[in-house]
Amino acid sequence: MTQTIAPSAAPPAAVPSTATAPVHRTGLRGALSRTPGRLRVAGVVSVLAAAAVGVIGLNAGLAQSQALSDADADTTQLVGIQDVRNDLVVADATATNAFLVGGLEPPEQRARYDEAVASAANGLAQLAGSNAADAELLGQATAGLTTYTGLVEQARANNRQGFPVGAAYLDQASSVLRTDVLPQLDELVQANSDRVDASFDSVASVPWLLALGILALAVLVVVQVWLAKRTHRRLNAGLFWSTVLALVATIAGAFVLGSAAAEAGDARSGPYDATVSVSQAYSLANDAKSQESFTLIKRGSGATYEEQFVLKTDEARELLLRPTVDIELVGLLDDWVASHQEIRALDDGGRWDDAVALAISEEPGAPNDLFQTFSTAASSSLEASAAQTHDALSGSGGSSVLVGWLMLVAGVLAAVLSWRGISKRVEEYR
Amino acid sequence: MTTTMTRSVGATLATLALLAGCAGVPAAAPAAQQRAAASVDLPATLPAATVCDDSFESTMSYAPGPGGGSVQAIRDRGALHVGVSADTLLMGSRNPLSGQIEGFDIDMLQAVSNAIFGDARPLQFRVITSAQRLEVLEAHEVDVVARTFTMNCERWETIAFSAEYLTAGQKVLVTRDSEAQSIEDLEGLGDQRVCAPEGTTTLERLQETYPGVEAVAAPTHTGCLVLFQQGKVEAITGDDTILAGFVAQDPYAKVVGEPFSAEPYGIGVAADQVDLVQFVNGVLDQAKADGSWAASYDRWLAALGPAPTPPVSVYGR
Numbered sequence: 001m002t003q004t005i006a007p008s009a010a011p012p013a014a015v016p017s018t019a020t021a022p023v024h025r026t027g028l029r030g031a032l033s034r035t036p037g038r039l040r041v042a043g044v045v046s047v048l049a050a051a052a053v054g055v056i057g058l059n060a061g062l063a064q065s066q067a068l069s070d071a072d073a074d075t076t077q078l079v080g081i082q083d084v085r086n087d088l089v090v091a092d093a094t095a096t097n098a099f100l101v102g103g104l105e106p107p108e109q110r111a112r113y114d115e116a117v118a119s120a121a122n123g124l125a126q127l128a129g130s131n132a133a134d135a136e137l138l139g140q141a142t143a144g145l146t147t148y149t150g151l152v153e154q155a156r157a158n159n160r161q162g163f164p165v166g167a168a169y170l171d172q173a174s175s176v177l178r179t180d181v182l183p184q185l186d187e188l189v190q191a192n193s194d195r196v197d198a199s200f201d202s203v204a205s206v207p208w209l210l211a212l213g214i215l216a217l218a219v220l221v222v223v224q225v226w227l228a229k230r231t232h233r234r235l236n237a238g239l240f241w242s243t244v245l246a247l248v249a250t251i252a253g254a255f256v257l258g259s260a261a262a263e264a265g266d267a268r269s270g271p272y273d274a275t276v277s278v279s280q281a282y283s284l285a286n287d288a289k290s291q292e293s294f295t296l297i298k299r300g301s302g303a304t305y306e307e308q309f310v311l312k313t314d315e316a317r318e319l320l321l322r323p324t325v326d327i328e329l330v331g332l333l334d335d336w337v338a339s340h341q342e343i344r345a346l347d348d349g350g351r352w353d354d355a356v357a358l359a360i361s362e363e364p365g366a367p368n369d370l371f372q373t374f375s376t377a378a379s380s381s382l383e384a385s386a387a388q389t390h391d392a393l394s395g396s397g398g399s400s401v402l403v404g405w406l407m408l409v410a411g412v413l414a415a416v417l418s419w420r421g422i423s424k425r426v427e428e429y430r
Numbered sequence: 431m432t433t434t435m436t437r438s439v440g441a442t443l444a445t446l447a448l449l450a451g452c453a454g455v456p457a458a459a460p461a462a463q464q465r466a467a468a469s470v471d472l473p474a475t476l477p478a479a480t481v482c483d484d485s486f487e488s489t490m491s492y493a494p495g496p497g498g499g500s501v502q503a504i505r506d507r508g509a510l511h512v513g514v515s516a517d518t519l520l521m522g523s524r525n526p527l528s529g530q531i532e533g534f535d536i537d538m539l540q541a542v543s544n545a546i547f548g549d550a551r552p553l554q555f556r557v558i559t560s561a562q563r564l565e566v567l568e569a570h571e572v573d574v575v576a577r578t579f580t581m582n583c584e585r586w587e588t589i590a591f592s593a594e595y596l597t598a599g600q601k602v603l604v605t606r607d608s609e610a611q612s613i614e615d616l617e618g619l620g621d622q623r624v625c626a627p628e629g630t631t632t633l634e635r636l637q638e639t640y641p642g643v644e645a646v647a648a649p650t651h652t653g654c655l656v657l658f659q660q661g662k663v664e665a666i667t668g669d670d671t672i673l674a675g676f677v678a679q680d681p682y683a684k685v686v687g688e689p690f691s692a693e694p695y696g697i698g699v700a701a702d703q704v705d706l707v708q709f710v711n712g713v714l715d716q717a718k719a720d721g722s723w724a725a726s727y728d729r730w731l732a733a734l735g736p737a738p739t740p741p742v743s744v745y746g747r
Contacts, residue, residue: 162526163519163526163678163679164652165652165655165659168650168652168655169656171653299516299556352555356529
């Protein structure tokens with residue numbers, strides 16, 4: 001028992017001091033030139049090496065767990081920001097589409113708009129609370145959202161009185177959203193996705209920390225070889241078991257941390273990739289949906305909006321074609337884009353009224369219905385892949401911490417064993 | 431009646447026009463003065479050095495005719511393609527309740543369409559901004575443009591106009607409690623921002639003639655109203671026809687002062703479709719003569735007072 005305490009703090013200071021304190025400089029040299037002194041030094045070195053394995057293991061385990069939880073938190077933040085972005089474009093798409101109807105907007109569209117705005121406002125507040133680094137840009141986005149909703153209400157009030165200035169307010173609202181809110185969110189999406197990437201990188205690199213443990217093992221082996229030559233005994237039991245223990249701990253640690261890193265890597269190239277892709281595609285599709293309404297609102301001057309529509313849907317399509325994404329989604333997007341072509345064909349053929357009727361129809365198979373089908377599928381796919389990512393990242397954090405502590409215990413035990421092994425040899429000289 | 435009277439004046443002007451070179455004088459004569467000018471002895475009073483003088487010849491168009499190839503092409507296509515505004519209340523705006531585009535400009539276009547097809551066929555609308563008016567005609571993207579389109583010599587260089595169908599005058603709109611009666615008053619107050627739409631004669635004149643106020647451009651007239659309601663500009667300047675539409679939408683706005691320019695409105699047509707211009711002129715003369723012009727005026731522009739005598743058509747190009 002006394003010996004288990006000794007190696008942790010006493011040996012490096014106590015052992016040399018008892019031997020050398022009275023003799024001073026020449027005494028110290030003298031002590032080191034004699035075998036027991038050298039043995040004590042070897043003991044200290046092997047204790048430190050064994051303890052190092054434990055400390056490295058603990059650090060690696062904690063760092064791994066931290067990186068995993070960072071990746072998890074940043075992914076959650078990223079998905080949260082994209083959710084807010086999606087809510088906002090949904091709100092805008094709904095408001096502009098409702099405007100096309102003329103007269104009073106349909107109550108269900110109004111409800112959809114209200115719901116989307118409320119959800120975006122909630123989301124912004126939560127996001128600002130969950131990561132201080134994002135708070136400033138989120139504040140700007142929140143301010144922009146306030147302006148946006150104010151303008152939409154003004155557009156509504158004027159529209160309700162039959163004043164065409166309502167259309168100008170709606171126009172302004174849309175452009176405020178696209179200059180004061182969405183760019184801020186896009187910047188945050190970029191910042192968070194960079195952070196997620198960095199966290200994933202460190203999850204992958206942490207297991208290499210254990211390579212330092214191999215250095216410590218090498219020291220233990222060298223000490224044993226030296227000892228074997230000096231004492232003419234092949235094996236020192238204490239040192240031998242200490243080395244075995246440290247080796248086993250390092251291998252087990254490398255295995256556990258490595259598999260956690262591999263799992264995180266799988267999540268990164270699987271559900272995480274799907275989450276980011278679908279989320280972006282969903283956002284692009286909603287943006288395109290607003291543009292569709294504007295091609296009709298602008299009546300004949302919608303060519304630039306149509307260009308935007310094509311650009312955005314093409315980009316969304318490309319994202320949905322990624323191998324990680326559910327292949328069903330791209331089919332649903334295509335269905336909707338095909339129905340959009342019908343609207344364009346009617347409008348380009350001079351049948352604006354029919355085009356509008358089709359664009360605002362809530363009948364099954366109409367563009368709005370097909371878009372809704374795509375939205376629902378994209379949202380549920382998004383939820384599922386985000387949950388998978390979260391599970392993959394939060395599951396292995398605990399085992400990383402556990403293996404870290406186990407490695408520390410193993411390191412301490414190995415240090416004790418080393419010290420006892422050396423002590424026996426030293427006692428032979430008394 | 432009007433046409434026969436003006437034709438002789440137009441003929442003398444045409445000969446004069448051949449002798450002269452365009453000085454590009456900005457329109458500044460009030461509407462009343464301009465209308466009077468049509469009936470006086472012009473050759474004696476006009477300066478000799480202009481091909482197209484904005485004070486008068488800018489309103490001169492081609493004599494009415496039955497229409498030729500371009501009119502037939504429209505008939506074959508089955509719809510008249512028109513460039514209009516959808517947010518200028520009273521002249522051309524989308525009625526949010528019915529979704530229809532309506533107004534005085536639209537009535538004129540509908541009359542042209544009815545005459546081409548012989549039935550009340552829906553117009554094929556293309557909603558454009560003021561700045562797009564010339565380019566859609568030059569590119570033949572629409573057949574005609576009626577969008578509070580002031581006729582002037584500079585525009586005659588790239589497109590053609592019908593005869594004048596409405597005379598507007600530029601005025602100022604201010605807040606209800608403002609004491610300013612003119613842009614000069616606003617200049618005197620200092621730090622006043624005045625809005626006008628991009629690509630209009632109004633904005634040009636504002637920048638050139640009134641350096642004492644800050645000219646603010648908006649994409650459309652209605653864009654100016656939004657800025658005005660948000661307190662980002664103190665006043666809007668524009669044609670009385672357009673400002674009347676703003677007052678109808680905003681009880682806290684008022685139009686002040688006398689018109690400080692004449693804005694003769696014409697229907698824009700591509701320069702190479704003279705037969706269409708001639709056809710349109712026939713339709714406009716008919717509308718001015720049979721009372722349908724006055725009926726439209728009373729329906730949309732009653733806020734400007736009772737229907738005046740329609741502007742005199744001037745021909746001779």
